[in-house]
Amino acid sequence: MKVVGGSNFFLEVVLLCLILFPICSLAEKKPLRFGKGGSFKILQVADMHYADGKTTPCRDVFPEQMATCSDLNTTAFLERMIHAEKPDLIVFTGDNIYASDSTDAAKSLDAAFAPAISSNIPWAAVLGNHDQESALSREGVMKHIVKLNNTLSLVNPVEEHVIDGFGNYNLEVGGVEGSSFENKSVLNLYFLDSGDYSRVPSIPGYGWIKPSQQFWFERTSKRLQSAYTAKPEAQKGPAPGLAYFHIPLPELKSLDKTNFTGVKQENGIGISSASVNSGFFTTMVSAGDVKAVFNGHDHLNDFCGNLTGIQLCYAGGFGYHAYGLAGWARRARVVVVNLEKMEKGGWGAVNSIKTWKRLDDQHLTTIDSQVLWSKSSAGTP
């Protein structure tokens, strides 16, 4: 665009940005990339259930803690986690706010994400089943989130005309700057809206990931794999992918303590998935790149278990206004992805994906460290 009779480049850019807001908004955001140390760390925060802050009481803490316990304990835990782990990305996997107890959903969202915003660390969020229980619809919540500082969240992929839900998008994590993987995404992150509740009268219970979303995921995975296996530095397999969404898949029901690390102590059926299977596990296994899935929703489950080559992981409940278990600490999951050290020096593709959890106790105790995936064991799930 040329402003006739002038050469005000800044004005041109501003005008262009007003027209092409989404593109400029994206362009402003610094892309994710592995650091010089060859690792990328993600902090997962599940189920903050934030409401009004100081006036919102805690749930399921010991009676003597009640008087001084509120949403601010959730904030403090998040601040401590960020300080302790210094992640490269913070991912919020839904039920970020408990909107039915919130006086003003927008303010609750602002407060819930405040520690992430002020940390200047990029962050991403998806929706749970409680985020929209106020004046803000699911679309409204997601539209509010994407305007907050430092977030990489998107309402939906710009290229999609029809997709179910709000908060389906992907993020690419580039190789180390100056390395031969500089211009490749070596780690792919998928974020999906697993819905809230069934809208189908004959299907009770929670929502699920729909065909439109799975088709988008499938095409995105294919596109990324195609780029990864193209020259230069053409790779043989796909770059590892991690998927983040709120409601666990029904396939988690087939895991038990003989094949998972962590705790499964949710009341009743154990896994609060949708009551039907919408096939997303099959779609991910078929795509071939996703190595681990990270859910929230079941605050009292915090395990990771391998099924058909994909690690299915919970983070465990984080928020103090969320149901929990007095004496069983609120917790968060950390994932660190390490690159391969090349013979000639420098960093290559992803070598391993590790995880642990931290408890909200005096020392932020680390528990359940485990390797989720490694290049050397790939193909032997």
Added chain:
Amino acid sequence: MKVVGGSNFFLEVVLLCLILFPICSLAEKKPLRFGKGGSFKILQVADMHYADGKTTPCRDVFPEQMATCSDLNTTAFLERMIHAEKPDLIVFTGDNIYASDSTDAAKSLDAAFAPAISSNIPWAAVLGNHDQESALSREGVMKHIVKLNNTLSLVNPVEEHVIDGFGNYNLEVGGVEGSSFENKSVLNLYFLDSGDYSRVPSIPGYGWIKPSQQFWFERTSKRLQSAYTAKPEAQKGPAPGLAYFHIPLPELKSLDKTNFTGVKQENGIGISSASVNSGFFTTMVSAGDVKAVFNGHDHLNDFCGNLTGIQLCYAGGFGYHAYGLAGWARRARVVVVNLEKMEKGGWGAVNSIKTWKRLDDQHLTTIDSQVLWSKSSAGTP
């Protein structure tokens, strides 16, 4: 298109047809419609397993039958069924040919469908897992099928740029000519390619219906519902749908003889579905219009059972070169859809969907007659 300096309309049409072949090909085909009697009958033929005709022996018949039994018995059964039932549509649900025993797949296809072709009754086919086991690929088989006379089969929907498989399409059945439903599709038929075998190393067994196909189905169902509920004669609910594909869904495993009509006697696991759930049952329940699903694949299962408002039906094995059970007659399924008689006279929307099977015995004995769906009981699955 205007031919300059001439007025040869025929030439124009021919030229246009050469350019727009698929459209002209469609236009040639007479659309399906309920007859003056207010009913529409579909004959389902599952698993003909046709090969070379007279020289291809039968399987699993009594020893004394072997000498005179061949693919021609399959042909004779099909001819008798067509003559006895006079269906409005014949649907072949895959494993139409047993291509690995076929000398020439194209000839086998021609011979297998010959009774349908010569009956002048419209027919439609989908692929099974055995149709492509020769020089003709799945695409090749489907491309051969769509060129045969009287078929309404399509390789894939013309509007889809990316869809998995070959033989995904839908057919609309219009209301009675001259009635107020003349210009509405009152019955919708969906045909899908359920694949052959898994292409995913970590998933063993049979194929499944992919997200791209489900997304197409979902959008097609939505479009049809939108037309059905639009003026004139705006309807409240969707027009009933019937889905035809080869490999049964894993959900059939949850049915047992307390809630189905027919026989479940397939060896081993009972239901030879894919080893994973790809979500198509959930997608159909969500769409809300499909009242019954018709599969083949398991020759020794022939039951129908209701799950969450959808009847899941087998046809039972039809072909003599297919495995079966000596003494357990080859069989076919008939579905008849009846319209509602209007108070003012004439025909309205669909009132009931009934089914029965016919055995290949002396009298083509009818068994297991049942109502699959009726307007009066809708909403009470």
